[in-house]
Amino acid sequence: MTRLLALLFAFLLAPAQAAEPWEKFFTKGLGDYREELADARSAGKRGVIFVYQMEGCEYCDRMKAAVLSKPEVQAWYGKRFAAYSIDILGSSAMTDFAGRKTTEGRFARESLVQGMPTVDFFDLDGKLIARVPGEIPDTRTFLALGDWVASGAHAKETFDQYRARRGLNTVPLKINKPNLRSPA
Secondary structure (H helix, E strand, O other): OHHHHHHHHHHHHOOOOOOOHHHHHOOOOOOEHHHHHHHHHHOOOOEEEEEEEOOOOHHHHHHHHHHHOOHHHHHHHHHHEEEEEEEOOOOOEEEOOOOOEEEHHHHHHHOOOOOOOEEEEEOOOOOEEEEEEOOOOOHHHHHHHHHHHHOOHHHOOOHHHHHHHHOOOOOOOOOEOOOOOOOO
């Protein structure tokens, strides 16, 4: 009996199966993004990021492996942004920034997300700042993109202008500005 209790105790204390390295990029949340905004504000973050993806997306998988799994990316973004994964086909319940109850999939459709992955940057009021449709292929570009938003440079210049001014040899990105419809 003592041995059985010891085995049970060891099993209960054993760490859960290791998560994928890229999962550390994302903030743990409960799906109420009004509360997530409040938490980001109180933590001194610069904004919120949604990474729209789906199971079986090869571009998503590449970005997870090449960019989101990197400790330097996780540390840099973790200090400045609250980041959440949104499954474009997902049925998980969520509450959007306006307090409307929906699902991840419905939110993605109503946000006019096309193609994966797509990265949306929001300010701390839940206003869409910029959308990057498609894979961001390397850490250097992803970090520069984050700095362009976090520093406020996005309000004064395009990402290409920002890259040129700073002498950054990064991949050019198609970036959509906030005239996109944002569900509210």
